[in-house]
Amino acid sequence: MELTPTGTVILGFLSEGEKSGYDIKTQVDKSTRFFWTASYGQIYPELRRLKDAGMIEEAGPSEGERKRIAYRLTEDGRRTFEQWLLAPASTLEMRHEGLLKLFFADSVDTRHRQDLISGIAQQHREKLDQLKAVEAGIEQADDELACDLVLRFGIEFQEWIIDWCERETRRKEA
Amino acid sequence: MELTPTGTVILGFLSEGEKSGYDIKTQVDKSTRFFWTASYGQIYPELRRLKDAGMIEEAGPSEGERKRIAYRLTEDGRRTFEQWLLAPASTLEMRHEGLLKLFFADSVDTRHRQDLISGIAQQHREKLDQLKAVEAGIEQADDELACDLVLRFGIEFQEWIIDWCERETRRKEA
DNA sequence: GCTCCCATGTAATTGGTTACATGATTCA
């Protein structure tokens, strides 16, 4: 069966253990958010579809827990997830308004162009702070865990962009 | 008036001179595509809306040209464009399936995890080739032009990611 | 008892891609 974009991230998180829609949303927000988002409006309907397709099943609430609906992968779901994981990735998209503005900045003066570069740096500094906060929440940053590796990628990635902006600013000043 | 995402890129390209919907699509594909896409299904209806809103007007075909509809900015359109340019950027999104797979790769063995990293590098190598082809098409890469600056950003950005993947691969081998 | 957070869900709207339809012009 075809996986929707949100379907992949749901199966991915469920491959780590039982989770509810709320859990998945929480985890997305503090981990994959920087390269793969999902909203409640997508998650809950998609959980329904995956269940109807037999890829996940309700695990029911644990003892003494407040009312919630946890799901787990079925055999079929795990197979589909692993197939997805090993298939070549395709989706690779970026929408970066700051770069778009800079691209069209030939009509404005140098000072404003510099402001645009500063603005880009600022946006990525905020992302960097968020990622570092996530990193601080991990006991020991274990590079052997793939998810920590991706987190580290995210941090270095933001740092590179910020550095590019600063280099460019210095180059202009010189 | 509120600008839609596609509206911004249309005003941006028209700020450089008269262009048709077809022209805009062609230019998007060989320049902003890497951080801002647009399809015919968005461009043509949006041209209509911008015209109805009085931001652009038909310039008509030039002498001896084949049938086409070129547009130019109105005063109002130029003002809106400049306001957008100087306002803080907001949209900053990425959807990177390769990173998502790597993030969930703890359940697979080291070899497959390495394949995922190689796959990411490969995707960005292709992007890099495309960008270099664009760069080769420019007479002299003039860093003083903002659009060339963004092109160079794109190239170095791809190179950084490829380098990260290679560093990570070597680190694993060691 | 009030507020905050947990938790699930839907409806309206937006934004976008893809595939298709159509036809003119250029060039081999």
Place this chain on the structure above:
DNA sequence: TGAATCATGTAACCAATTACATGGGAGC
């Protein structure tokens, strides 16, 4: 004359956000 490219446009569909509605439980 046939293929490629220029050129405009629409319809069907997909994906996603946002805002809203609802209610239970925890802790002050």
